[in-house]
Amino acid sequence: MNIIDIARLAGVSTATVSRALNGSDKVRPKTAAHVKRIIAKVHYVPNTSARVLRVGKSMLFGLIVSDIKNPFFPELIDKFEALAVQQGIDVIFTHTNYDPARQAHALRRLVERNVDAIAVMTSEISLKGLEAVKVVGTPMVLLNQLELAPNFNNVAVDYISGFGEAVAHLKELGHRGIGYLAGPASLSSALCRTKAFHAAMQAARLPVKKQWIAVGDFHIEGGYAAMTQLLRLNNPPGAVIAANDMMAVGALQAANALKVPIPKRLSLIGFDNLNACTMLTPSLTSIAVSRDEIAVHAFEMLFRESSAKRKSKAQLHTIQTRLITRQSTGRPVK
Amino acid sequence: MNIIDIARLAGVSTATVSRALNGSDKVRPKTAAHVKRIIAKVHYVPNTSARVLRVGKSMLFGLIVSDIKNPFFPELIDKFEALAVQQGIDVIFTHTNYDPARQAHALRRLVERNVDAIAVMTSEISLKGLEAVKVVGTPMVLLNQLELAPNFNNVAVDYISGFGEAVAHLKELGHRGIGYLAGPASLSSALCRTKAFHAAMQAARLPVKKQWIAVGDFHIEGGYAAMTQLLRLNNPPGAVIAANDMMAVGALQAANALKVPIPKRLSLIGFDNLNACTMLTPSLTSIAVSRDEIAVHAFEMLFRESSAKRKSKAQLHTIQTRLITRQSTGRPVK
DNA sequence: CTGAAAGCGCTTACAG
DNA sequence: CTGAAAGCGCTTACAG
Numbered sequence: 001m002n003i004i005d006i007a008r009l010a011g012v013s014t015a016t017v018s019r020a021l022n023g024s025d026k027v028r029p030k031t032a033a034h035v036k037r038i039i040a041k042v043h044y045v046p047n048t049s050a051r052v053l054r055v056g057k058s059m060l061f062g063l064i065v066s067d068i069k070n071p072f073f074p075e076l077i078d079k080f081e082a083l084a085v086q087q088g089i090d091v092i093f094t095h096t097n098y099d100p101a102r103q104a105h106a107l108r109r110l111v112e113r114n115v116d117a118i119a120v121m122t123s124e125i126s127l128k129g130l131e132a133v134k135v136v137g138t139p140m141v142l143l144n145q146l147e148l149a150p151n152f153n154n155v156a157v158d159y160i161s162g163f164g165e166a167v168a169h170l171k172e173l174g175h176r177g178i179g180y181l182a183g184p185a186s187l188s189s190a191l192c193r194t195k196a197f198h199a200a201m202q203a204a205r206l207p208v209k210k211q212w213i214a215v216g217d218f219h220i221e222g223g224y225a226a227m228t229q230l231l232r233l234n235n236p237p238g239a240v241i242a243a244n245d246m247m248a249v250g251a252l253q254a255a256n257a258l259k260v261p262i263p264k265r266l267s268l269i270g271f272d273n274l275n276a277c278t279m280l281t282p283s284l285t286s287i288a289v290s291r292d293e294i295a296v297h298a299f300e301m302l303f304r305e306s307s308a309k310r311k312s313k314a315q316l317h318t319i320q321t322r323l324i325t326r327q328s329t330g331r332p333v334k
Numbered sequence: 335m336n337i338i339d340i341a342r343l344a345g346v347s348t349a350t351v352s353r354a355l356n357g358s359d360k361v362r363p364k365t366a367a368h369v370k371r372i373i374a375k376v377h378y379v380p381n382t383s384a385r386v387l388r389v390g391k392s393m394l395f396g397l398i399v400s401d402i403k404n405p406f407f408p409e410l411i412d413k414f415e416a417l418a419v420q421q422g423i424d425v426i427f428t429h430t431n432y433d434p435a436r437q438a439h440a441l442r443r444l445v446e447r448n449v450d451a452i453a454v455m456t457s458e459i460s461l462k463g464l465e466a467v468k469v470v471g472t473p474m475v476l477l478n479q480l481e482l483a484p485n486f487n488n489v490a491v492d493y494i495s496g497f498g499e500a501v502a503h504l505k506e507l508g509h510r511g512i513g514y515l516a517g518p519a520s521l522s523s524a525l526c527r528t529k530a531f532h533a534a535m536q537a538a539r540l541p542v543k544k545q546w547i548a549v550g551d552f553h554i555e556g557g558y559a560a561m562t563q564l565l566r567l568n569n570p571p572g573a574v575i576a577a578n579d580m581m582a583v584g585a586l587q588a589a590n591a592l593k594v595p596i597p598k599r600l601s602l603i604g605f606d607n608l609n610a611c612t613m614l615t616p617s618l619t620s621i622a623v624s625r626d627e628i629a630v631h632a633f634e635m636l637f638r639e640s641s642a643k644r645k646s647k648a649q650l651h652t653i654q655t656r657l658i659t660r661q662s663t664g665r666p667v668k
Numbered sequence: 669c670t671g672a673a674a675g676c677g678c679t680t681a682c683a684g
Numbered sequence: 685c686t687g688a689a690a691g692c693g694c695t696t697a698c699a700g
Contacts, residue, residue: 001469002692002693002694003693003694003695004693012670012671013670013671013672014671014672014693014694014695015670015671015672015673015695015696016669016670016671018694018695018696019669019670019695019696021694022695026669026670027669027670028669028670031669031670043465043466043469045442045445045446045466045469045470046446046693046694047387047446047448047692047693047694048446048447048448048694049383049384049386049387049392049447049448049692049693049694050383050387050676050692050693050694050695051693051694051695052383052676052694053381053383053384053387053675053676053677053678053692053693053694054675054676054693054694054695054696055676055694055695055696056676058383060426068408068411068412069405069408069409069412071403071405071408073408074402074403074405074407074408075403077402077427078402078403078429081427081428081429085428085439090426090428090443090447091426091427091428092394092424092425092426092427093411093415093425093426093427094415094419094424094425095412095415105419108379109424111379112379112380112381112382113382113383113394113424114381114382114383131377132377132379135335135377135379136379220609220613249613253613256615275403275554276610276613279554279583279587279610279613279614280613280614280615281590281614281615336676336677336678337677337678337679338677346686346687347686347687347688348677348678348679348687348688349679349680349686349687349688349689350685350686350687352678352679352680353679353680353685353686355678356679360685360686361685361686362685362686365685365686380677380678381676381677381678382678383676383677383678384676384677384678384679384692385677385678385679386678386692387676387677387678387691387692387693387694388677388678388679388680388691388692389678389679389680389692390692
């Protein structure tokens with residue numbers, strides 16, 4: 001069942017069927033209605049591949065994320081997809097599991113699918129695959145890839161002020177010794193956060209002790225191990241900031257296991273403000289990053305660029321954070 | 335840059351380029367290598383829309399879920415997508431937010447995109463939109479839609495034995511009064527679970543008290559409200575099963591708020607066995623359903639059917655559950 | 669407002 | 685092993 005069949009059934013040309021289908025104003029309303037009635041009757045479904053081939057626009061956006069199991073991403077995906085559907089755009093979704101090779105592969109597949117734009121919302125760094133996008137000229141937006149900001153659109157989280165708030169909060173509570181659970185060095189977002197932690201400590205004129213920094217994997221397990229490492233020191237820090245909430249969850253469990261009461265003996269701050277923060281006991285103080293805001297700005301950059309006639313310069317949008325204080329932070333007890 | 339340009343650059347016909355591109359054995363290896371070298375040099379990317387139009391297969395699967403923010407679904411999506419990529423298939427992902435109208439719309443869009451198969455992993459019931467799929471003949475698999483099992487492939491969770499295990503566990507601990515936090519009547523999965531709860535209670539020869547059943551919304555908030563309602567009764571049940579983990583989280587918070595100790599005064603069981611179960615204090619006993627298993631069977635049904643020459647009969651695969659006991663269940667204290 | 673026809677970029681049966 | 689050419693199902697500039 002194709003447009004020729006419909007044309008025959010309706011007694012018109014395929015051009016007229018096409019116009020009726022696309023709501024062109026160059027069809028007599030009565031003709032359009034007649035055609036549409038027939039289309040509905042026989043359940044005709046137009047072939048999008050043919051349309052895309054002809055028109056050159058696919059009305060498809062690609063969305064690549066690192067890790068759909070980290071609750072950070074589903075909220076971002078949710079919003080991004082909602083915005084797309086509002087514009088009649090479908091989303092091909094894929095995830096890399098933090099693997100740069102998978103990211104390059106994903107990028108290539110999306111370009112082959114003729115997607116109109118690509119949001120690369122991943123934490124890992126990878127330049128491979130970008131050339132394919134560049135050659136084809138598909139609009140693209142990256143997340144926190146500031147070193148690529150001159151050439152590619154970016155949505156970036158203001159980590160500096162985020163960690164600044166967290167450190168200031170702890171300092172105000174009376175903490176001087178602040179430890180840090182870092183993310184893996186392979187992720188650009190982890191590196192950004194570590195850098196921001198150092199900057200925040202310096203701004204607060206607090207010393208960073210090397211043995212108070214432990215490296216985790218951005219997951220619960222790594223947070224548990226890293227926190228355990230710090231708590232076993234002879235002089236553990238009285239406060240710890242985790243580079244993300246998942247590691248903070250592990251840190252909380254480690255403190256429980258070692259009978260270190262929170263916040264009495266240990267103040268803990270996470271990053272991301274996942275829903276889980278309120279589910280924990282004690283509830284977790286965290287630095288909030290709006291996933292909706294990331295999605296909105298990423299989508300709008302792409303939508304604007306994919307609708308524009310001419311290529312525009314790379315944009316950068318910075319997302320502000322907000323500290324949400326809960327039960328896991330308090331005054332240190334001597 | 336299209337296949338004609340490549341043919342010209344390589345000094346061969348488009349047919350040869352196409353063959354080289356697709357690894358046909360009808361090209362001299364040397365010719366193929368020559369063509370591929372040129373393709374790599376100029377960063378040629380084939381146009382998938384043209385290919386799909388010509389071949390009729392899109393190598394695209396559609397995946398519809400209800401609610402990506404419920405951690406149940408990301409794990410399912412993760413696995414499904416991994417299986418697809420393994421087969422060179424991309425996934426168009428979309429979610430309905432439990433809205434049947436959105437589901438119908440999503441189904442239609444997927445069919446227009448020529449997807450080779452569709453996994454409808456939603457909880458809501460909706461028959462609208464299915465006719466479009468039926469007319470086109472796109473393979474499809476549903477989740478827990480047993481009333482449609484004769485006509486459509488289904489992956490179904492064995493709720494009956496799942497709740498059976500949970501009730502038996504509570505009974506063995508010495509509980510006689512068991513309450514239930516039901517899901518919303520608008521969701522087929524909620525209805526299945528409620529029915530299964532009743533069946534399990536009957537099998538265990540325990541009475542179901544009407545006032546011990548409260549209805550929630552499958553979210554934390556609804557679980558909180560429903561649990562509060564039960565705890566405020568003059569004779570609250572000593573054990574409660576929540577229709578899903580999200581509601582159990584709310585129930586836990588409600589018990590905390592009302593200073594009802596778990597499991598001393600209240601045993602609590604959730605359903606789904608989300609990662610959150612181990613993050614809670616106390617950790618939550620829950621009925622585990624393997625998301626991977628659902629994804630694997632859904633994908634394989636679709637893959638088989640989309641590769642098959644002829645339409646086959648609707649399949650049904652049942653997923654077994656497993657009770658994971660944790661700290662939230664214990665002997666009742668008089 | 670309507671139609672005839674070209675053409676988007678591929679693949680493949682056919683001929684050699 | 686290679687090429688010429690038809691055709692997948694649409695849209696749209698052009699002519700009327």
